[in-house]
Amino acid sequence: MFDYFKIYIILKTSFRSLLQHKLRSALSIIGIICGTMAVLTMLSIGEGARQKIISQIGQLGIRNIFIKSIPLTEVQKQKASEHLSPGLNADDAVRIIKGIPYVRTAACVKEVKAAVFSAGAELSPQILQTSPEYADVLNLSVQHGRFISETDMIQKNPICIIGAGLAENMGVEGNIGRTLRIENRVLSIIGILNPFYREREGNTSISVRNYNEIIFIPPDILDTENDLTEIVVQIKETEQVIISGKIIKRIMEVAHHQVEDYQIIIPREILRQAQKTRRTFSMFLSAVAGISLLVGGIGIMNIMLAGVSERTKEIGIRRAVGATKKDIIFQFLAESVILTSLGGSAGILLGAAAAKCLSAVADWDTVITFFSVFLPLLMSVFIGVFFGLYPAWQAACMDPVTALRNE
Amino acid sequence: MIHLRKIRKKYQMGSRQVTVLRNIDLSVSGGDFLAIMGPSGSGKSTLLHILGCLDRPTSGTYCLNGKNVFEASDKQLSRFRAAHIGFVFQNFHLIPVLNVFENIELPFLYAHTDMQQPEMRQKVAEVIRQVGLADRVNHRPSELSGGEMQRVAIARAMVMKPEIILADEPTGNLDSKTGREILALFHTFHDAGGTIIMITHDREVASHAGKCIQMKDGNIFV
Ligand SMILES: Nc1ncnc2c1ncn2[C@@H]1O[C@H](COP(=O)(O)OP(=O)(O)OP(=O)(O)O)[C@@H](O)[C@H]1O
Ligand SMILES: [Mg+2]
Numbered sequence: 128m129f130d131y132f133k134i135y136i137i138l139k140t141s142f143r144s145l146l147q148h149k150l151r152s153a154l155s156i157i158g159i160i161c162g163t164m165a166v167l168t169m170l171s172i173g174e175g176a177r178q179k180i181i182s183q184i185g186q187l188g189i190r191n192i193f194i195k196s197i198p199l200t201e202v203q204k205q206k207a208s209e210h211l212s213p214g215l216n217a218d219d220a221v222r223i224i225k226g227i228p229y230v231r232t233a234a235c236v237k238e239v240k241a242a243v244f245s246a247g248a249e250l251s252p253q254i255l256q257t258s259p260e261y262a263d264v265l266n267l268s269v270q271h272g273r274f275i276s277e278t279d280m281i282q283k284n285p286i287c288i289i290g291a292g293l294a295e296n297m298g299v300e301g302n303i304g305r306t307l308r309i310e311n312r313v314l315s316i317i318g319i320l321n322p323f324y325r326e327r328e329g330n331t332s333i334s335v336r337n338y339n340e341i342i343f344i345p346p347d348i349l350d351t352e353n354d355l356t357e358i359v360v361q362i363k364e365t366e367q368v369i370i371s372g373k374i375i376k377r378i379m380e381v382a383h384h385q386v387e388d389y390q391i392i393i394p395r396e397i398l399r400q401a402q403k404t405r406r407t408f409s410m411f412l413s414a415v416a417g418i419s420l421l422v423g424g425i426g427i428m429n430i431m432l433a434g435v436s437e438r439t440k441e442i443g444i445r446r447a448v449g450a451t452k453k454d455i456i457f458q459f460l461a462e463s464v465i466l467t468s469l470g471g472s473a474g475i476l477l478g479a480a481a482a483k484c485l486s487a488v489a490d491w492d493t494v495i496t497f498f499s500v501f502l503p504l505l506m507s508v509f510i511g512v513f514f515g516l517y518p519a520w521q522a523a524c525m526d527p528v529t530a531l532r533n534e
Numbered sequence: 535m536i537h538l539r540k541i542r543k544k545y546q547m548g549s550r551q552v553t554v555l556r557n558i559d560l561s562v563s564g565g566d567f568l569a570i571m572g573p574s575g576s577g578k579s580t581l582l583h584i585l586g587c588l589d590r591p592t593s594g595t596y597c598l599n600g601k602n603v604f605e606a607s608d609k610q611l612s613r614f615r616a617a618h619i620g621f622v623f624q625n626f627h628l629i630p631v632l633n634v635f636e637n638i639e640l641p642f643l644y645a646h647t648d649m650q651q652p653e654m655r656q657k658v659a660e661v662i663r664q665v666g667l668a669d670r671v672n673h674r675p676s677e678l679s680g681g682e683m684q685r686v687a688i689a690r691a692m693v694m695k696p697e698i699i700l701a702d703e704p705t706g707n708l709d710s711k712t713g714r715e716i717l718a719l720f721h722t723f724h725d726a727g728g729t730i731i732m733i734t735h736d737r738e739v740a741s742h743a744g745k746c747i748q749m750k751d752g753n754i755f756v
Pocket of ligand 1 (some may be wrong): 546547573575576577578612
């Protein structure tokens with residue numbers, strides 16, 4: 128029969144006993160504080176990194192595969208022409224669409240370096256020649272007007288779609304129906320993209336374009352002879368991405384005669400890789416946490432053993448007024464759990480502060496979740512029970528008469 | 535109520551055996567006030583601890599209210615102490631971190647009663663008034679005089695309304711006036727039908743008891 132009244136009294140008494148030796152109690156929980164602090168900080172760094180990569184990959188599209196052309200050195204160019212590699216081109220896209228049943232669609236992208244003028248002022252946005260599928264594949268949407276259409280592509284219409292940030296910078300000139308000039312072509316603005324939230328750069332291989340400062344134009348409007356910059360392939364189902372990636376690799380190897388003038392980036396693969404890294408990280412974390420908590424736990428046990436031998440007479444008194452062995456065990460366990468959970472709570476507060484500092488000072492992404500608070504707290508309670516058990520058991524096994532005779 | 539038959543208690547001291555109690559036969563009926571006297575080291579405290587179920591004899595039988603104590607588990611004995619036995623010691627034996635009220639409340643923590651908290655608090659307050667410590671409720675033991683501490687100990691022993699109070703030299707550390715006040719509290723308990731077994735070195739104190747037994751070298755002389 129355990130009612131709240133008894134638990135209250137036991138907790139109150141435990142607090143009193145701990146407060147008898149404030150400094151000693153405080154020193155004994157330093158190990159626990161450090162351990163839980165480390166656990167919380169590391170968990171929140173891990174979680175921050177995970178959320179960042181997930182959101183970056185989300186922006187790239189989990190069902191997408193990117194084939195990017197790699198700028199070649201002179202030696203490589205020599206080799207490429209010897210092997211008759213054509214460079215990244217629209218035929219690659221056709222081959223992939225025809226060759227792989229899992230492909231939903233593909234978009235070709237060409238980065239263009241050219242001067243842009245709006246009402247006489249020169250601007251420096253990124254210019255992308257894209258097929259109409261691009262907006263669909265990368266989940267871009269317009270707030271005004273529309274994106275490039277099939278007709279635009281076939282008829283080579285002199286039109287463009289601009290990013291929200293660019294439109295704002297251009298003021299009145301950035302409205303639909305206005306024109307801007309790229310080199311010597313005048314293009315009318317027919318669409319403005321929705322504002323785009325861009326994750327800060329983390330991993331360069333999965334960097335996301337800044338769609339706020341961008342101009343989209345249909346292919347073949349400007350005279351550019353260089354290769355495609357990128358082909359984005361979208362796969363029908365997420366489960367088919369990895370296998371499709373392998374087939375694309377084969378197709379490209381054959382088409383480019385083994386010349387590696389392209390790079391295949393599979394966000395889903397990167398996500399998998401990141402999860403693997405995270406698992407390694409977690410194991411490392413567990414080891415660190417384990418060691419510091421073990422050391423902390425031994426400190427607690429030491430203090431509890433001292434407490435038991437100092438309070439031999441109290442144990443005798445409690446036994447004389449009717450405490451069972453279990454009552455004594457519970458009393459001392461309550462004390463060690465209070466100690467460790469106080470340490471755990473302090474460690475959590477310090478850990479949260481450390482995580483916030485890292486975010487503010489070192490610009491790291493940290494995210495504190497329920498789990499990252501709950502786990503160290505649970506650990507500290509567990510340490511209290513585990514390392515308090517032996518001293519409590521010793522106290523309980525003391526012979527009441529011997530304990531009472533102790534002065 | 536209490537029947538001791540052929541109680542022996544031996545201690546193993548390395549290779550040597552020390553016999554502290556030899557063949558003790560003793561009967562105490564409900565409502566008795568018994569004093570135990572005898573020289574130091576004669577085994578009085580040891581006997582009292584056995585009577586209070588804190589210790590077990592090496593051999594012999596101990597029937598308490600018709601039950602054989604030897605057969606009871608440690609847990610059962612603890613429960614029994616909480617509900618039926620009150621201890622009073624020469625050195626008071628109060629818990630230093632608890633105040634007067636909390637020390638007296640202690641047996642309720644271990645006695646498994648159906649009593650609710652307000653009722654317990656009321657009983658504690660009542661016994662505090664009885665021993666005359668109403669204005670010392672929040673004091674810690676270190677802030678009390680010896681007589682006051684012993685009154686707290688008696689209040690703690692009486693709060694559960696036990697059948698037996700076992701007292702080991704309760705007046706040993708007190709002057710004779712304070713000792714008489716303590717004995718007056720024992721008399722109230724005894725008059726209400728309680729059983730008292732009290733160890734003392736003082737003839738005057740022993741004369742308050744209805745019966746007196748003498749112990750020497752682990753034996754009882756009447
Ligand atoms: N744990 C033990 N181991 C060995 N001997 C013990 C132990 N406990 C008590 N004794 C011995 O038992 C004997 C009786 O002790 P006890 O405390 O019962 O004496 P007492 O009559 O109460 O004496 P006093 O009047 O001084 O309190 C003593 O000689 C003591 O040394
Ligand atoms: Mg004694």
